[in-house]
Amino acid sequence: MAAEEVVLRRLKTSKDIGKFMSDYYHELDAASKSGKQKIAWCTSVGPAEILRGMGFLIYFPETHSAMLGSTRMATELIPKANAIGYSPEICSYLTADIGAFLQGVTPLSKAFPGIESIPGCDVLVYNTNQCRDVQDWFAWYSRKFGVPSVGIETHRNVGTVTDTHVSSIVGQMESLVEPLEKIAGRRLDMDELKHAVALSRQCSDLWEEVLATAAAVPSPLTFFDGTTLMGPAVVGRGTQKAIDVYKLLLEELNERIAQGVGAIGEEKYRIYWDGMPVWGRLGPHSKLFAGLKANVIASTYCSSWIFSALDPEKPMESMARAYTELFIVRSDEYKENYIKGKLELFHCDGIIYHDAKTCPNNSNCRYGLPQRLQAQTNIPALMINGDLNDLRLLSDEQTKTNIEAFIEQLEESKA
Amino acid sequence: MNPIYVGVDVGASRTKVAVLDLSKRLIGYSIKKSGTDFSKTAAECLKTSLEMAGCTEADMVGTVSTGYGRMNVLFARETKSEIGCHAKGSYLYFPMAITIIDIGGQDNKVIKLDENGRRTGFKMNRKCAAGTGAFLEEMAFRLDIPLDEMSVLASRSTNMVKLGSFCTVFSATEVLENIRNGKKVEDIVKGVFFSMIQRVLEMDSLTENVVMTGGVVENNPYMVSMAEELIGRKILVSEHPQLAGAIGAALYAMDLFPAPSREL
Ligand code: SF4
Numbered sequence: 035m036a037a038e039e040v041v042l043r044r045l046k047t048s049k050d051i052g053k054f055m056s057d058y059y060h061e062l063d064a065a066s067k068s069g070k071q072k073i074a075w076c077t078s079v080g081p082a083e084i085l086r087g088m089g090f091l092i093y094f095p096e097t098h099s100a101m102l103g104s105t106r107m108a109t110e111l112i113p114k115a116n117a118i119g120y121s122p123e124i125c126s127y128l129t130a131d132i133g134a135f136l137q138g139v140t141p142l143s144k145a146f147p148g149i150e151s152i153p154g155c156d157v158l159v160y161n162t163n164q165c166r167d168v169q170d171w172f173a174w175y176s177r178k179f180g181v182p183s184v185g186i187e188t189h190r191n192v193g194t195v196t197d198t199h200v201s202s203i204v205g206q207m208e209s210l211v212e213p214l215e216k217i218a219g220r221r222l223d224m225d226e227l228k229h230a231v232a233l234s235r236q237c238s239d240l241w242e243e244v245l246a247t248a249a250a251v252p253s254p255l256t257f258f259d260g261t262t263l264m265g266p267a268v269v270g271r272g273t274q275k276a277i278d279v280y281k282l283l284l285e286e287l288n289e290r291i292a293q294g295v296g297a298i299g300e301e302k303y304r305i306y307w308d309g310m311p312v313w314g315r316l317g318p319h320s321k322l323f324a325g326l327k328a329n330v331i332a333s334t335y336c337s338s339w340i341f342s343a344l345d346p347e348k349p350m351e352s353m354a355r356a357y358t359e360l361f362i363v364r365s366d367e368y369k370e371n372y373i374k375g376k377l378e379l380f381h382c383d384g385i386i387y388h389d390a391k392t393c394p395n396n397s398n399c400r401y402g403l404p405q406r407l408q409a410q411t412n413i414p415a416l417m418i419n420g421d422l423n424d425l426r427l428l429s430d431e432q433t434k435t436n437i438e439a440f441i442e443q444l445e446e447s448k449a
Numbered sequence: 450m451n452p453i454y455v456g457v458d459v460g461a462s463r464t465k466v467a468v469l470d471l472s473k474r475l476i477g478y479s480i481k482k483s484g485t486d487f488s489k490t491a492a493e494c495l496k497t498s499l500e501m502a503g504c505t506e507a508d509m510v511g512t513v514s515t516g517y518g519r520m521n522v523l524f525a526r527e528t529k530s531e532i533g534c535h536a537k538g539s540y541l542y543f544p545m546a547i548t549i550i551d552i553g554g555q556d557n558k559v560i561k562l563d564e565n566g567r568r569t570g571f572k573m574n575r576k577c578a579a580g581t582g583a584f585l586e587e588m589a590f591r592l593d594i595p596l597d598e599m600s601v602l603a604s605r606s607t608n609m610v611k612l613g614s615f616c617t618v619f620s621a622t623e624v625l626e627n628i629r630n631g632k633k634v635e636d637i638v639k640g641v642f643f644s645m646i647q648r649v650l651e652m653d654s655l656t657e658n659v660v661m662t663g664g665v666v667e668n669n670p671y672m673v674s675m676a677e678e679l680i681g682r683k684i685l686v687s688e689h690p691q692l693a694g695a696i697g698a699a700l701y702a703m704d705l706f707p708a709p710s711r712e713l
Contacts, residue, residue: 435517435532436573439532439571442529442530
C-alpha cells in the first residue's frame with residue numbers, strides 16, 4: 035500500500051501546553067536553586083494531592099523519562115544503568131532515568147533554556163498501583179540522595195474495588211502524613227488538601243472531555259497528540275493552571291468538531307491503541323498512520339489520568355478509591371470490559387496492542403485478552419513488539435510492515 | 450500484445466518474480482539472492498522470468514512489489530504488504546478457509562483467511578531469528594553441511610536430538626555440545642527442523658486447513674512431513690511455495706490494473 039501525502043494538523047493549544055510545561059519545570063528549578071520550597075518526587079499516579087496539601091512542589095521522574103524517550107536519549111543511557119545491575123529487561127523508564135543521572139544529563143536543559151539539571155529532592159513518594167518498578171526506582175535515589183522513600187503498596191489485579199481495598203489504602207495514606215509533615219516542616223492543611231483534590235477532579239474531568247472529543251468523526255485529536263497534551267494532567271494535577279490550559283484545549287477541539295476538521299488529512303480508519311507509546315517514534319508513527327488514512331484516536335494510556343472518584347468532601351477516601359480504580363491495577367476481566375466499552379464509544383475499526391518489552395504492566399496482550407476481545411467484538415486486532423524507551427527492542431521495518439498489512443486488512447474487510 | 454501481470458517479492462534473503470497470464474497461470478518466474486542492490490536484482494529476476502514466459506516488458510499490464518525491499522523495485526507501479534500478498538498467493542491454489550504458515554529467510558508469518566479469502570488476522574514473529582531461514586543457515590554453517598543437504602540428512606535420522614533453547618546463539622552452543630558428545634549429525638539436524646516448527650506453531654493457533662509457504666519449505670520438504678506429523682494432518686503445499694508472495698503481488702496487480710480490451 036503506497037503511503038499518501040501526510041497531513042497532520044497541529045493544535046494551536048499545543049503551544050500553551052508547551053508553555054505550561056516550561057513554567058512548571060522553571061518553577062521547580064527555581065525552588066531547587068533557592069531551597070525556598072520543598073520538592074517531593076512522586077510517581078505519576080501517586081498521592082500528589084497530599085503533597086500539595088503540605089506545600090510541596092512535585093517532580094515526576096516518569097515524565098522526565100518519557101522525555102528521555104521522545105528525545106531518543108534513552109537508548110544510549112539505559113546501558114549505564116544495566117552496567118550497575120539494573121537489567122535491560124526491567125522498566126526502561128527506570129533504566130533510562132538512572133542512566134541519565136549517572137551520566138549527568140537531562141533533556142530539560144535543551145527543552146527549557148536556563149535549566150541545567152533535574153530538581154533536588156527532599157523526599158520520594160510512590161504508589162505501586164502501576165508497578166513495583168517505581169519502588170525500586172525510588173529506592174535507588176533514596177540511597178543516592180540520603181532522603182526517605184515512602185509510599186503506598188496498592189492491591190493488584192483488583193476486580194471490584196471494595197471498601198476493604200479502600201480502607202486499607204486510606205490507612206496507608208494516613209500513615210504517610212506524619213513522616214511527610216516532618217520533611218515539609220509544616221502540618222497537612224486539610225483545606226489545602228481538599229482544594230487540591232477539587233482541582234485534581236476538575237482537571238481530570240476536563241481531560242476526560244478532551245479525550246472524549248475523539249469520538250467525533252473525523253476525530254479532532256490523535257493518540258500521538260494526546261501523549262504530549264496529557265503533560266498537565268500528569269504533572270499539574272491539583273493546580274489551577276492545568277485546568278486553565280485544558281479549558282483552552284477543549285475549546286479548540288470543539289471548534290474543530292463544529293467545523294468538521296479532523297486531526298489528519300483523511301480519516302478512513304479509526305484505531306484504538308492499547309499499551310504505551312513508543313516515545314522515540316511518536317513522529318514517525320503518527321506520520322505512518324496518517325499516510326495510511328488511519329487515525330489512532332483513543333488509547334488506554336491517555337485515559338489513565340482520569341480519576342472520576344475524586345471528591346473534595348472525602349479527600350483521603352476518594353483518593354484511595356480513585357488510585358485503586360485505575361485501569362492498570364485491575365483484573366483482566368475488568369480490562370476486557372473497559373477496552374470493549376472504549377472500542378464502542380470511539381467507533382473503532384481496529385485495535386493495536388503494543389507489547390512493550392520492558393513494561394509488562396502496560397502490555398495487556400500477554401494473557402489472551404486480545405483473542406478474547408476479538409472473539410466478542412469481531413474487531414480485528416494487531417500486536418506489535420516494541421518498547422516505550424529502549425529503541426534496541428524495536429524493529430521499525432517490522433512495525434511498518436505489520437501496520438501497513440493491518441490497515442490493508444481493514445481496507446479489504448470494508449470493501 | 451500478450452498481456453501479463455508481474456509480482457515482485459523482494460525478501461531480505463531472496464528476490465522472487467512471478468509472471469501470470471490472464472488466466473492466472475504461472476508462465477515465468479525467477480528466484481535470486483537479494484544481495485545488496487535490490488533494484489538490480491529485481492531487474493535481473495524480471496529479465497529471466499520474462500524470457501521464461503516468452504514475453505517482453507511491453508506485455509506487462511501491471512506490476513506490484515512486496516517484501517522488505519518493495520520500495521526499491523523501480524518498475525513496480527504499486528506496493529502491497531507481504532502479508533496480503535502471501536494470503537492472495539496461497540488462496541489462489543487453496544480457495545478455502547486456511548491458515549498460512551510462511552517460513553522466510555528473516556521472519557515467519559502466520560496468516561488466517563476465511564472461506565472467502567479475507568484475512569481474519571495475522572502474526573509475524575518477534576525480531577528474532579528463532580524458527581526462520583536465518584536460524585537454519587546458521588545451524589548448517591555450524592555443522593558444516595551445505596544448506597541444501599539438510600533436508601535429506603534429517604530424513605535419515607532415527608533418534609532425534611531435541612534442542613532446548615529459543616535463541617539462535619544458545620542453540621548453536623547446544624549443537625556443538627551434542628557433537629562433542631558424539632551425537633549423530635542427522636539426529637541433530639532433525640532436531641534443528643523440529644525446533645523451527647515448534648517456534649512457528651507457538652506463534653498462533655491453527656485452523657483446520659494449513660498451508661505452508663516460503664523458501665525454507667520449498668527447499669526442505671522433510672520439514673513439511675515433520676510438521677504434518679506434529680499437527681496430525683496433511684499440510685497443503687503449492688507447486689512453488691517460495692513464490693507465494695510474488696504470485697500474490699501479481700494477483701494484486703491484476704485487481705488494480707485491468708487488462709486493455711483486445712485490439713481488433
Ligand atoms: S508502569 Fe511500566 S513504564 Fe511505568 S514505571 Fe512501571 S514498569 Fe515503568
